[in-house]
Amino acid sequence: MTGPAHADTGAAVEVSGLVHRFGDAAAVDGLDLTVPAGEVVGLLGPNGAGKTTTLRVITTLLPVQEGRVTVLGLDVARSATRIRRRLGYVPQQLSVEGALTGRQNVTWFARLYDVPRRERDARVDELLAAMDLRDAADRLASGYSGGMIRRLELAQALVARPDLLILDEPTVGLDPIARDGVWDRVRRMQQEHGMTVLLTTHYMEEADELCDTVALMHRGRLAAVGSPARLKADLGVGATLEDVFRHHAGVDLAPGSNDTAEKKGLRDVRRSRATARKLG
Amino acid sequence: MSVAVAPPRASWAEARGSVRTLASRTGALSLVELQKLRHDHTELLTRTVQPLLWLLVFGQVFGRLRAIPTGNVPYLAYLTPGILAQSALFVAIFFGIQIIWDRDAGILTKVMATPTPRQAIVAAKAFAAGVRGLSPVVVLIPVALLLGVGVTANPLKILLAAVAIMLGSGFFACLSMAIAGLAGTRDRLMGFGQVITMPLFFASNALYPIDVMPTWLQVVSRVNPLSYLVDALRGQLVGTPAHLTVDFAVLVGSTVVGIVVAGSLLGRLVR
Numbered sequence: 195m196t197g198p199a200h201a202d203t204g205a206a207v208e209v210s211g212l213v214h215r216f217g218d219a220a221a222v223d224g225l226d227l228t229v230p231a232g233e234v235v236g237l238l239g240p241n242g243a244g245k246t247t248t249l250r251v252i253t254t255l256l257p258v259q260e261g262r263v264t265v266l267g268l269d270v271a272r273s274a275t276r277i278r279r280r281l282g283y284v285p286q287q288l289s290v291e292g293a294l295t296g297r298q299n300v301t302w303f304a305r306l307y308d309v310p311r312r313e314r315d316a317r318v319d320e321l322l323a324a325m326d327l328r329d330a331a332d333r334l335a336s337g338y339s340g341g342m343i344r345r346l347e348l349a350q351a352l353v354a355r356p357d358l359l360i361l362d363e364p365t366v367g368l369d370p371i372a373r374d375g376v377w378d379r380v381r382r383m384q385q386e387h388g389m390t391v392l393l394t395t396h397y398m399e400e401a402d403e404l405c406d407t408v409a410l411m412h413r414g415r416l417a418a419v420g421s422p423a424r425l426k427a428d429l430g431v432g433a434t435l436e437d438v439f440r441h442h443a444g445v446d447l448a449p450g451s452n453d454t455a456e457k458k459g460l461r462d463v464r465r466s467r468a469t470a471r472k473l474g
Numbered sequence: 475m476s477v478a479v480a481p482p483r484a485s486w487a488e489a490r491g492s493v494r495t496l497a498s499r500t501g502a503l504s505l506v507e508l509q510k511l512r513h514d515h516t517e518l519l520t521r522t523v524q525p526l527l528w529l530l531v532f533g534q535v536f537g538r539l540r541a542i543p544t545g546n547v548p549y550l551a552y553l554t555p556g557i558l559a560q561s562a563l564f565v566a567i568f569f570g571i572q573i574i575w576d577r578d579a580g581i582l583t584k585v586m587a588t589p590t591p592r593q594a595i596v597a598a599k600a601f602a603a604g605v606r607g608l609s610p611v612v613v614l615i616p617v618a619l620l621l622g623v624g625v626t627a628n629p630l631k632i633l634l635a636a637v638a639i640m641l642g643s644g645f646f647a648c649l650s651m652a653i654a655g656l657a658g659t660r661d662r663l664m665g666f667g668q669v670i671t672m673p674l675f676f677a678s679n680a681l682y683p684i685d686v687m688p689t690w691l692q693v694v695s696r697v698n699p700l701s702y703l704v705d706a707l708r709g710q711l712v713g714t715p716a717h718l719t720v721d722f723a724v725l726v727g728s729t730v731v732g733i734v735v736a737g738s739l740l741g742r743l744v745r
Contacts, residue, residue, distance in 0.1 A: 253587045255744050275589050283587040289580025293510040305502035306588040334513075350584070 206231040206358050206390035207252055211261035214247050214414075221247040223414030225261070229407075234384055234391040236401040238439070239411035245394035246286065248411075249362050252392070253283050266357055279307070282351030282389075286362040288343045290350070292336030296327050299335055300349045307354030321349040325379055341372025345379060352383055359384075361393040365400060377404055398435045408435070412443035492591070499590045503598030511605060518606070522613040525561040529554065529617060542682050547714055554618045554625070555635075555707035556680030561614070562607035562639050563674060563700055566646035568667050569603045570654030577743045578660075586744055593737035596651055600644035600733060607643030608636055615711075625711050634718075635710040641725040642703035646674075648732025655739025680704050699728045 207229035214222040222244040229235045237245045250256040251263055254274040263270045265277045290299050300318045309317055322331045325345040330338065335346060344364065351359060364380070365373040381404060384391050395401055401408045402422050410417040410425075418425060418438065426433045429441055529550070536542060537549040544552040573595075576582040585595060618625055626632065650667065657663045675681075677691055678700040684692050695701050702724040709716020 250744075255583060255587060255741075278587060278589040281587065283584060285580045285583050287580035289584055291506065291510065291581060293513045294506065298506070298509055302502060302506050303588065305505075306499060306585065306590050308498075308589070347584075 204231055205229060205264075206233075206266060207392060208264045209248070209252070209261070210263075212248065212251065212258070212263060213260035214244075214251060214256065215259060216247075220414055222251070225411070225415055227409055227416060227419075229390060229392050231390050232388055233406040234380075234393070234404055236405035236408045237392070237394040237411055238396065238401050238408050238435070239394075239417075239443075240396060243411040244414035245411055246362055247414075249360055249392070249394060253281060253360055254278055279354075280357045282354065282356035282359045284344070284347045284351050284359075284361045284364060286366060288340060288347070288367075290335045290338070290343050290346050292334065294335060295332050296335055296338070296342075296346050296349075297322065297331040299346055300353055303350040304353045309354055317353055318349075321353050324352075324383065325349045326375070339372070340368050341375050344368060344372070344376050348376070348379055348383070352387075355387060355389075357389055359389055359391045361391065363394055363396070365395075365397065373400075380404060401435055410439055410442055412439075417442040495589075496591050496594050496597075499594035500597040500601070503585075503590070503594060504601045507598055507602035508605070511602065518609045521561065521565060521606070522610045524564065525557045525610050525614055526617060528557045528560065529614065529621070533557070533621075543686065544683065545714075547712060548623070550618070550621055551623045551712045552708070552714070553681065554614070554623050555711050556678075556704050558611060558614055558635075558639065558707055558711075559642060559678075559700055559704045560675055560680050561610040562643040562703070563646050564671065565606045565610075566603040566643040567650050567671050567674075568664070569599060569647035570650035570652075570657075570663050570667075571660055572599060572602075573651050573654050573740070573743065574658075574660050574663060582740075583744050586740070591737070592740045593733050595740060596648060596733050596736045599651060600647045600729065601640075603643040603647030604640030607639050611636070611639065623712065626713065631710040635707050638703055638706040638710070638721070638725060641722075641729050642699065645699050645725065645729045645732045648729065648736040651736040652732065652739050655736060655742050658743065674698060674700055678704060699724055 205228050207227070209225055209227040212222050212225040212227075213220060221242075225244065225248060227237075227248070237248065239245050247256065251258060251270065252265055254265075254270050254277055258271045266280055268277050270277060291302070294302070297318060300321055301314065304314045304318055319328075322328050325348055327342060327345060327349065330342060335343065338346065351361075359380075361380070365376050368376065377400070380391060380393075383389075391404075393400075393404070406421060407419065408422055408425065409419045420428075422435060425438045426435065429437055533550045533553045536553070540549070542549060542552075573582065576585075582595075586592070615625055650663070653666045654663050657666055673694075677694040678698050679695060680700065684695050684701065687695060702721040705716050706718060706721035706725070708714045709718060709721075
């Protein structure tokens with residue numbers, strides 16, 4: 195693979211003036227964001243802040259309605275396929291094919307990303323081992339736990355060695371041990387391969403633990419950006435990211451952390467339950 | 475890296491490349507569909523019950539009535555290919571549910587974020603519908619033979635009939651996926667499916683010849699791809715005069731159009 199195309203600007207993702215509306219409601223409302231290459235950047239914000247919509251524009255799943263977005267030096271409005279080739283994406287829902295084994299699930303994505311045939315098996319094995327799924331590799335994914343499914347999804351997203359890994363709420367709904375397992379693997383893969391990671395979360399610990407930079411989003415805009423340490427230090431000794439968020443946005447970050455009252459949240463919950471049923 | 479417009483000279487190579495990508499992605503996704511099918515034996519069996527009833531009950535009774543002019547072909551022999559086509563239609567017309575299901579499970583979103591053409595996603599589902607459309611044949615043909623229908627033993631003719639069934643199922647699956655793209659939800663898709671299934675079936679030559687229909691119905695029947703599937707099957711399996719070239723041209727053409735249209739509507743599902 196040739197050198198990263200974004201080397202000249204040093205940014206893996208550049209978003210300027212992004213607006214995205216669903217009907218009359220603006221989910222993203224004038225967002226400016228730079229994701230430096232090689233960093234782990236977290237988009238932090240409550241439900242409905244526009245995090246997932248932003249990710250979907252960056253992953254080329256949603257069109258750019260207004261503003262400009264470049265990913266790895268390429269304009270998403272014009273070079274969607276070229277961007278997709280260099281992107282790994284794990285959506286919020288646990289989504290693997292339960293009727294396939296873990297190995298089949300990863301091999302499938304290796305094919306979709308054109309991993310050369312002679313490298314394919316070795317690459318799939320390598321990823322399954324890195325995600326600690328070697329023993330379960332030939333069992334149906336329908337028997338996997340939530341943590342295992344998420345790790346399997348990381349294997350799928352990483353099998354083509356992407357330059358940019360995008361994770362939408364990677365540990366939502368996982369127990370603390372499974373969460374640690376996911377964080378651990380993301381960090382290790384990032385250190386080994388030097389890729390850029392962009393994730394969304396509404397967990398404080400996740401942002402603190404994983405991210406070099408956090409971007410606080412509120413009502414479709416950027417409220418503050420910086421390293422977790424600096425953002426907290428700016429507020430004074432003993433401040434938490436929660437305090438930082440309250441300071442910049444004037445509201446709590448995660449009222450109860452599982453606020454499902456709004457429509458989109460409810461739909462997601464229904465979908466996750468349906469997925470859980472399907473996976474058995 | 476600049477995003478300069480590609481020089482026109484490169485467009486042929488690009489077109490070849492995209493055809494290759496389309497083929498290899500369709501292959502990868504079809505393989506997954508086959509792997510999924512292996513865990514789905516009950517469905518294959520339950521799907522044969524309804525067409526069996528059509529053959530055993532409807533076919534036997536109407537065969538005795540001799541109410542339908544089928545020339546020198548016994549009614550049961552006339553009906554058998556129609557019921558095969560019908561079972562393919564019934565399997566395929568709700569296939570869009572699978573796309574909606576994949577969307578709801580987050581799988582469609584993930585696949586669409588990979589460098590995979592939308593048409594490959596649709597084509598692989600159409601292929602899966604084709605395989606499912608074929609499965610009732612394995613039960614229905616032996617039953618038809620037991621009932622005394624003279625089904626061909628020529629392997630080439632059987633192969634052509636199988637290809638026709640796969641194409642027909644593929645087309646109706648694409649129609650269903652296009653509706654899924656427009657309808658967006660499972661409930662609405664089911665509703666549309668219910669509404670169009672029976673008209674598609676009755677406005678075809680599956681149960682009776684086109685000649686006995688009123689003129690307006692003849693027109694509908696002639697634009698209905700199901701009629702061409704039935705014609706091809708009848709010609710191959712029980713040896714009635716058929717129009718193979720036209721039949722296959724219509725089936726291939728409508729499947730290709732179906733893949734393109736359904737593929738272009740797919741993006742609506744992940745917005």
